[in-house]
Amino acid sequence: MPTTFRDGIIAGVIWKPLKRFSDHRGWLSELYREDEVPPEYHPVMGYVSETLPGVVRGPHEHVDQADYFCFFGPSNFRLYLWDNRPGSETFGVRQEVVVGIENPMAVVVPPGVVHAYKNIGNVPGWVVNLANRLYKGPGRKEPVDEIRHEEKPDSPFRVD
Secondary structure, three states: OOOOOOEEOOOOOOOEOOOOEEOOOEOOOOOHHHOOOOOHOOOOOOEEEEOOOOOOOEEEEEEOOOOOEEEEOEEEEEEEEOOOOOOOOOOOOEEEEEOOOEOOOOEEEEOEEEEEEOOOOOEEEEEOOOOOOOOOHHOOOOOOOOEEOOOOOOOOOOOO
16 A cells, blocks of 8 residues: 555546436436446445535445445535555556536446545535445345545545
């Protein structure tokens, strides 16, 4: 693991702008289409979480799991990514992007890319995750595929 990261764009992260289709009833946004995502990232489960203003989730990474995050509002989030994959062409790169109500985005975060997000708005925000692995495996009988960094005082993964 690098002790410092340089800013840049991380290889292998998939960015998909989410389009909002509005009419007199409200709006609709397609979050996932099988024909737009490589098979290794097809979801096997999904969940929605609410994050309160100013709250950070992460940083953590997965060994095998890819996360398919959908940020669509009603708040904005600062998404932090660090490429921690030793064999990656962008190993040691850090990337930050604002996503959410002002920039609706689906983001596929591959295994080994450390990630965190912070609600930078004034209202609770929702995030949908369509992960390609079951949480704790079939029947919730396996260890969680997660390496947590938020409690480590010497972690190079810092969120502002």
